[in-house]
Amino acid sequence: METKWVLLTVLVLTGLALWVVPRTRFARRLRMTVGLFYAINILGILVGIAGLALTLGRPDLVLEEHYYEVLLLPVFLSYMYFALLQIVQKSKEILDEKQALNMTQAAAATLPFAVFWVFLLYALYKETVLTGLIFFPLFVFFVLLAYSAHVLIFYRKN
Amino acid sequence: MKLGNNVRRYRFDREELSQQRLAEAIGVTRQTIFAIEKGRFVPSTLLALRIARFFGKPVEELFYIIENEDAE
Numbered sequence: 001m002e003t004k005w006v007l008l009t010v011l012v013l014t015g016l017a018l019w020v021v022p023r024t025r026f027a028r029r030l031r032m033t034v035g036l037f038y039a040i041n042i043l044g045i046l047v048g049i050a051g052l053a054l055t056l057g058r059p060d061l062v063l064e065e066h067y068y069e070v071l072l073l074p075v076f077l078s079y080m081y082f083a084l085l086q087i088v089q090k091s092k093e094i095l096d097e098k099q100a101l102n103m104t105q106a107a108a109a110t111l112p113f114a115v116f117w118v119f120l121l122y123a124l125y126k127e128t129v130l131t132g133l134i135f136f137p138l139f140v141f142f143v144l145l146a147y148s149a150h151v152l153i154f155y156r157k158n
Numbered sequence: 159m160k161l162g163n164n165v166r167r168y169r170f171d172r173e174e175l176s177q178q179r180l181a182e183a184i185g186v187t188r189q190t191i192f193a194i195e196k197g198r199f200v201p202s203t204l205l206a207l208r209i210a211r212f213f214g215k216p217v218e219e220l221f222y223i224i225e226n227e228d229a230e
Contacts, residue, residue, distance in 0.1 A: 096185070097186070098189060098193055099190075101199070
């Protein structure tokens, strides 16, 4: 089966889960924990590193075979879990206020890195070191890496 | 100007209640309690009131303003 069909199936199943799971007894067992908060951000770092390495090493796989979507899938599913928790608990306060603050701080700290990264990509394109649509996965994976790392740094430090 | 607090003191007054137990009672993570006690995180009014209610004290007894940070 082609990768895009697998991805489409996962998307449909995720949508279905968001509708079905809150209506089951299993929903009561779902909760956000500190371990999960760490796991999601560590996952973001690992996916970011793997994505950057794969994009630079095998851009053909990443762009033509939809591998970058496959790599992003665990992160997407973890954020869908957040959405599921919000639906089940009928609340937007899934994270505690320090976690929410640290995520905001991480977003702000990531912004200058993202701008720098875009300037660097622009320079590399201008010098034709990079060509084609490779900028997109490079940007997405870099931002994911920078953001996830900053969340963990702020959470541990502050 | 900085926010000082007596959370740690009141926690120890309560038979050395752990940060984890307090966090669970308040509905936050242990890291949040740790950061509040260290003065690295300023809690929202709601959270400050929840902590004060847990200890059965007025919020001003748990949290206070440090006017001169150098004096602390």
